[in-house]
Amino acid sequence: MNGKIIKIISNLYTVQTEDGIFECHARGKFRNMLLTPLVGDYCEIDTENKYILDIFPRKNELARPMIANVDIALIVVSVKEPDLSLNLLDKMISIITLQKITPMICFTKLDLLNKEEKKQVNRIEAYYKKIGYLTITNQKIGELTKILKNKIVVVTGQTGAGKSTLLNKLDKNLHLKTDEISYALGRGKHTTRHVELFKIKNFYIADTPGFSSIDFKKNTKEEIKSSFLEFVNETCEFKDCMHDKEKNCGVKKAVEEGKILPSRYENYLDFIKKV
Ligand SMILES: Nc1nc2c(ncn2[C@@H]2O[C@H](COP(=O)(O)OP(=O)(O)OP(=O)(O)O)[C@@H](O)[C@H]2O)c(=O)[nH]1
Ligand SMILES: [Mg+2]
Ligand SMILES: [Zn+2]
Numbered sequence: 001m002n003g004k005i006i007k008i009i010s011n012l013y014t015v016q017t018e019d020g021i022f023e024c025h026a027r028g029k030f031r032n033m034l035l036t037p038l039v040g041d042y043c044e045i046d047t048e049n050k051y052i053l054d055i056f057p058r059k060n061e062l063a064r065p066m067i068a069n070v071d072i073a074l075i076v077v078s079v080k081e082p083d084l085s086l087n088l089l090d091k092m093i094s095i096i097t098l099q100k101i102t103p104m105i106c107f108t109k110l111d112l113l114n115k116e117e118k119k120q121v122n123r124i125e126a127y128y129k130k131i132g133y134l135t136i137t138n139q140k141i142g143e144l145t146k147i148l149k150n151k152i153v154v155v156t157g158q159t160g161a162g163k164s165t166l167l168n169k170l171d172k173n174l175h176l177k178t179d180e181i182s183y184a185l186g187r188g189k190h191t192t193r194h195v196e197l198f199k200i201k202n203f204y205i206a207d208t209p210g211f212s213s214i215d216f217k218k219n220t221k222e223e224i225k226s227s228f229l230e231f232v233n234e235t236c237e238f239k240d241c242m243h244d245k246e247k248n249c250g251v252k253k254a255v256e257e258g259k260i261l262p263s264r265y266e267n268y269l270d271f272i273k274k275v
Helices: 028-032 086-098 115-130 141-147 163-170 221-226 250-256 262-274
Strands: 002-009 012-017 020-026 042-046 051-055 072-078 102-108 134-137 152-156 197-200 203-206
Touching: 002 197, 012 042, 072 086, 072 163, 086 102, 086 221, 086 262, 102 115, 102 163, 115 134, 134 141, 141 163, 152 163, 163 197, 221 262, 250 262
Parallel strands: 020 051, 072 102, 072 152, 102 134, 152 203
Antiparallel strands: 002 012, 002 042, 012 020, 042 051, 197 203
16 A cells, blocks of 8 residues: 655654555665655555555655655744844745755744834735745635645744744644744754654645754855746846856846845845855
């Protein structure tokens, strides 16, 4: 029978199939093949002896958290407490894009803003939507549920952004712990926290511990350039233009004309200077 691994605790694999849930062990063959079954893996199981027999090829795999076959990474971004950081948002979008996973942005805590600040956030959201990203706020749970239909979703974002709160809103029965500031310290205490895909309605979703900062790993300047969706449409004099010091750069022109959000361009320059 075929199924999906939804939870792993030490060497016990929880597999969801059409006929319900099976707790399975993996065969030694996976150790020999240097293949570690991951949460999100599609597999074939022996339901009688409760063994995983085979793992099907993955479309992608994420290292943090360890999870395979992710359709959407839902980036949870608070607009206050912690304050909105477009630098962190743009970095997460790029990192996720470069892992061949579709990013989606979910703004939270808009209720903490005054009218003027809210308008500003709406303008920012409209920009990201216009250039082609999926965006939502945590006040639109019905709409979010529709977008996530049949998807495997990983929730990611800064500590305290409201990830667990969002999952609890999506499913009233989850009762995930919220406000655990201790994750920010990350000193071993939570490092063994297991990954689990929760089945909510018709989609699967994994909560993850937040972080205070993240960084590009092994990515080149060119890759980072390619992950800025809206830059690709602009024409520059030089085909390999890095949109930095070059003359006749279409991206810089688009920034000056107000077509590209200045923070997107500044963050891009910041990222390529640091790799
Ligand atoms: N006002 C307001 N508070 C919120 C909102 N969403 C979450 N919070 C609060 O923000 C705090 C942090 O929320 P969590 O859901 O624990 O945040 P998290 O992203 O899971 O944090 P970590 O697990 O530490 O990474 C909690 O006190 C929540 O009640 C929101 O939309 N508005
Ligand atoms: Mg949390
Ligand atoms: Zn250019």
